[in-house]
Amino acid sequence: MSFEVFLGAIDALFxxxxxxxxxxxxxxxxxxxxLPGLGPPLGMAIILPLxxxxxxxxxxxxxxxxxxxxxxxxxxxxxxxxxxxxxxxxATMFDGYPMSKQGRAATxxxxxxxxxxxxxxxxxxxxxxxxxxxxxxxxAVGTPERFLVAILGxxxxxxxxxxxxxxxxxxxxxxLLVTTVGSAPMTLDRRYSESFLLYDGIDFVAVLIGLFAIAxxxxxxxxxxxxxxxxxxxxxxxxxxxxxxxxxxxTVVKSGLIGMGVGSIxxxxxxxxxFVAYSEAVRSSADPDSxxxxxxxxxxxxxxxxxxxxxxxxxxxxxxGIPGSSSTAVLIGGLLMHDLRPGPSMFDAxxxxxxxxxxxxxxxxxxxxxxxxxxxxxxxxxxLTKIDTDYIIPMVVVLSFLGTxxxxxxxIDIITIIVFGVIGFYMVRYNYSVIAFVLGxxxxxxxxxxxxxxxxxxxxxxMIFVNPFEYGRWLSPVxxxxxxxILFGPFVKRSIGRVLxx
Amino acid sequence: MDRRRFxxxxxxxxxxxxxxxxxxxxxxxxxxxESLTWMIPWxxxxxxxxxxxxxxxxxxxxxxxxxxxxxxxxxxxxxxxxWLFEQxxxxxxxxxxxxxxxxxxxxxxxxxxWEPDDFEPISFAGVFGYTIIANDAHGIEDFGDLQDAxxxxxxxxxxxxxxxxxxxxxxxxxxxxxxxDWQTAVPYxxxxxxxxxxxxxxxxxxxxxNTSAIxxxxxxxxxxxxxxxxxxxxxxxxxxxxxxxxDSLAYLTEFRQMQVAPADTPEDVREVISEAVEDAVEDDGSxxxxxxxxxxLEYGDIDEAxxxxxxxxxxxxxxxxxxxFQERVEEEA
Numbered sequence: 001m002s003f004e005v006f007l008g009a010i011d012a013l014f015x016x017x018x019x020x021x022x023x024x025x026x027x028x029x030x031x032x033x034x035l036p037g038l039g040p041p042l043g044m045a046i047i048l049p050l051x052x053x054x055x056x057x058x059x060x061x062x063x064x065x066x067x068x069x070x071x072x073x074x075x076x077x078x079x080x081x082x083x084x085x086x087x088x089x090x091a092t093m094f095d096g097y098p099m100s101k102q103g104r105a106a107t108x109x110x111x112x113x114x115x116x117x118x119x120x121x122x123x124x125x126x127x128x129x130x131x132x133x134x135x136x137x138x139x140a141v142g143t144p145e146r147f148l149v150a151i152l153g154x155x156x157x158x159x160x161x162x163x164x165x166x167x168x169x170x171x172x173x174x175x176l177l178v179t180t181v182g183s184a185p186m187t188l189d190r191r192y193s194e195s196f197l198l199y200d201g202i203d204f205v206a207v208l209i210g211l212f213a214i215a216x217x218x219x220x221x222x223x224x225x226x227x228x229x230x231x232x233x234x235x236x237x238x239x240x241x242x243x244x245x246x247x248x249x250x251t252v253v254k255s256g257l258i259g260m261g262v263g264s265i266x267x268x269x270x271x272x273x274x275f276v277a278y279s280e281a282v283r284s285s286a287d288p289d290s291x292x293x294x295x296x297x298x299x300x301x302x303x304x305x306x307x308x309x310x311x312x313x314x315x316x317x318x319x320x321g322i323p324g325s326s327s328t329a330v331l332i333g334g335l336l337m338h339d340l341r342p343g344p345s346m347f348d349a350x351x352x353x354x355x356x357x358x359x360x361x362x363x364x365x366x367x368x369x370x371x372x373x374x375x376x377x378x379x380x381x382x383x384l385t386k387i388d389t390d391y392i393i394p395m396v397v398v399l400s401f402l403g404t405x406x407x408x409x410x411x412i413d414i415i416t417i418i419v420f421g422v423i424g425f426y427m428v429r430y431n432y433s434v435i436a437f438v439l440g441x442x443x444x445x446x447x448x449x450x451x452x453x454x455x456x457x458x459x460x461x462x463m464i465f466v467n468p469f470e471y472g473r474w475l476s477p478v479x480x481x482x483x484x485x486i487l488f489g490p491f492v493k494r495s496i497g498r499v500l501x502x
Numbered sequence: 503m504d505r506r507r508f509x510x511x512x513x514x515x516x517x518x519x520x521x522x523x524x525x526x527x528x529x530x531x532x533x534x535x536e537s538l539t540w541m542i543p544w545x546x547x548x549x550x551x552x553x554x555x556x557x558x559x560x561x562x563x564x565x566x567x568x569x570x571x572x573x574x575x576x577x578x579x580x581x582x583x584x585w586l587f588e589q590x591x592x593x594x595x596x597x598x599x600x601x602x603x604x605x606x607x608x609x610x611x612x613x614x615x616w617e618p619d620d621f622e623p624i625s626f627a628g629v630f631g632y633t634i635i636a637n638d639a640h641g642i643e644d645f646g647d648l649q650d651a652x653x654x655x656x657x658x659x660x661x662x663x664x665x666x667x668x669x670x671x672x673x674x675x676x677x678x679x680x681x682x683d684w685q686t687a688v689p690y691x692x693x694x695x696x697x698x699x700x701x702x703x704x705x706x707x708x709x710x711x712n713t714s715a716i717x718x719x720x721x722x723x724x725x726x727x728x729x730x731x732x733x734x735x736x737x738x739x740x741x742x743x744x745x746x747x748x749d750s751l752a753y754l755t756e757f758r759q760m761q762v763a764p765a766d767t768p769e770d771v772r773e774v775i776s777e778a779v780e781d782a783v784e785d786d787g788s789x790x791x792x793x794x795x796x797x798x799l800e801y802g803d804i805d806e807a808x809x810x811x812x813x814x815x816x817x818x819x820x821x822x823x824x825x826x827f828q829e830r831v832e833e834e835a
Contacts, residue, residue: 041545041546041547042546044546044547045546045547045551045555048555049555049556049558049559052787139701139702140702142699142702142704143690143699143704183577184665185665185689185691186665186689186835187665187666187831187832187835188610188665188666188828188831188832196576196577196580196581196584196611197576197581199576199577199578199580199581200575200576200577266694266695266698316698319721320697320698320701320717320718320721321697321714321717321718321720321721322694322697322698322701323547323694326545326546326547327547329545329546329547329548329694330546330547332547332717333547333552336717336794336795337556337791337794337795338794339794341716341717341720342717342720342721343717343720343721343722344720344721344722345720408545408573408574408575408576409572409573409574410576410581449691452689453688453689453690456659456686456687456688456689457659457686457688457704457705459686
């Protein structure tokens with residue numbers, strides 16, 4: 001990296017005006033992230049034309065601040081009301097919400113703020129230091145690798161499923177079936193979608209909201225009191241939460257890196273990385289059974305990964321103009337609007353490197369804002385969990401429907417929420433893994449599309465996934481090995497243990 | 503306007519008449535009387551959305567009312583169109599469609615509930631279309647080089663934007679009629695993924711829109727090598743034109759961002775919106791935006807828009823054997 005340009009960027013960043021836009025961006029981002037449905041793409045698209053009077057760096061800093069803030073903001077609704085504010089916070093619900101039920105909402109919120117901020121700072125620093133290497137890595141990930149990442153995620157079903165593995169696999173398969181609805185990627189067939197409302201399939205955000213928010217509200221309707229159970233005292237220190245995140249540096253760093261890695265793959269993005277990081281935390285834990293019932297490490301992993309995704313998704317966006325998601329598409333629109341062309345010049349000292357550094361440094365500062373704001377103000381929202389559910393349920397239900405409908409204004413999403421609300425309610429009651437189901441729903445399309453395209457590339461040969469010599473794709477066989485390790489590792493380990501034990 | 507189109511219009515007019523549409527005499531003076539809704543049948547951040555968000559603020563000034571941009575993505579822009587079809591025809595609701603890609607999708611999906619001709623054109627605000635991009639690693643400089651490379655077997659794959667789309671048909675036509683002898687056509691999920699695949703050299707060449715081709719060139723690894731449209735591209739003044747190698751493909755490759763209103767929206771009201779679009783297109787800020795982003799702003803008034811709009815479906819039917827196309831899509835799968 002060019003040190004002089006770096007110093008110049010520090011100089012450019014620390015002005016009152018620029019700092020104002022950093023803070024404003026993160027603040028807006030937290031709010032749009034926390035409101036279900038009102039995700040970062042919509043928030044950023046609304047702000048985009050308003051950035052016209054700003055100079056280029058402030059405009060981009062504002063947009064990127066919204067993006068970053070929303071990744072953290074999504075955890076607020078996930079923890080407090082079991083509703084993913086943004087889909088990339090879905091895994092935060094698994095342990096964040098049980099913590100709220102135990103009266104530890106404030107702790108969960110502070111874990112989330114701290115893990116988000118540390119992972120954000122870590123991954124952006126990595127991006128600043130290693131951008132040339134990372135750019136090369138992004139190009140190594142193509143269609144076959146994307147398929148394998150989806151399979152990796154599906155293999156995680158065996159890790160995250162507690163209790164009956166058969167039920168877990170069944171739930172995962174049911175999730176995959178949901179993604180078959182809609183137009184087929186390889187023919188002109190429309191599967192179960194005579195109406196155009198189903199042409200693009202069943203929206204997984206609506207499925208998530210139904211499975212979690214609505215199913216949980218149905219359950220709460222049968223209980224008295226607030227979300228926090230019975231007479232638990234609302235306690236749980238803010239400091240305690242911060243300490244928990246700091247005490248798990250490996251989880252933070254690993255999840256941040258997973259977020260960055262998977263986030264840099266266009267089309268996979270934050271939601272997939274979120275689940276992969278969570279599953280990895282479960283897999284590597286000494287006490288995997290405690291996940292799903294309020295294990296703080298689950299929140300750490302989930303929240304570290306989605307903030308890591310921000311840095312990851314910037315690599316293809318800035319260096320090639322490739323939008324990995326709607327959010328980065330709007331960001332690229334912002335760059336173009338301010339006469340900045342994504343491309344290698346963004347990382348060239350004679351080009352726009354100064355702006356790139358300023359933007360990344362602003363993100364670092366933005367993560368500190370997340371930390372301060374998260375620890376000081378957001379944690380107070382924990383008291384929401386003490387309010388009687390008679391007031392909470394209608395609010396959450398209305399917010400869930402409105403928010404989901406706002407995403408693509410498709411009435412079918414309303415039906416989706418209701419149907420999957422009921423399904424989620426009974427899945428929990430009969431001990432079917434909701435996480436396995438969600439993994440199927442999130443990954444099915446990615447797996448199918450990329451499998452078909454990969455096989456077109458190889459003329460139908462599956463060797464494209466395993467033979468690095470013929471196709472020059474070294475990452476594919478590595479991913480295949482990792483998948484095999486996840487699937488068969490536990491059996492092999494047990495067999496070895498048995499042999500050694502005898 | 504041919505006879506068939508005329509008959510259809512009469513049918514729609516009488517149908518609407520029965521549900522209480524009464525004359526709009528003097529509409530122009532009162533219009534607009536409330537805020538307007540501009541339906542964009544694509545997501546936030548896409549090309550069509552960016553045009554609308556650029557033009558809307560200037561149009562608001564001209565019209566004296568606010569404009570809400572309403573993104574209704576889905577079914578390759580058909581879902582939003584279906585919604586627009588059912589809206590009031592008082593001019594306060596209009597939308598943008600990208601013609602003739604929109605008509606193409608409508609035809610392939612065999613929509614029966616409405617026809618493109620049911621809508622009333624207002625204006626067009628921009629033009630975009632397809633080019634072919636290739637990865638620089640293969641030393642391709644023009645379309646001739648690309649033809650040779652595929653013919654010699656140096657290259658195999660060619661990328662396009664989704665099964666059954668116009669870019670799929672163009673890909674087939676390039677091989678049938680323009681001697682581009684690719685071995686496998688590889689579908690990607692839209693323009694962004696095609697660009698990415700060509701930049702990373704997963705596929706040596708593919709179809710990209712002119713604006714995304716600019717972005718792809720900026721990556722330093724990719725060049726636009728042939729313009730598939732008839733209009734000249736300022737961003738690529740020196741590249742080949744497909745017409746040097748065969749007939750024009752503009753009926754498939756050149757899109758106008760057409761503003762349309764629901765059936766029987768009165769002409770005087772459409773005129774008011776059209777003038778606002780003109781102001782917005784000619785605005786200095788918009789022109790500057792176009793120059794910076796490589797988007798092409800080009801205003802066409804009601805008459806010009808109508809001329810472009812009318813008969814598009816007929817022309818597509820004339821040029822394209824859709825049944826054969828659908829059969830070939832199924833065969834490939």
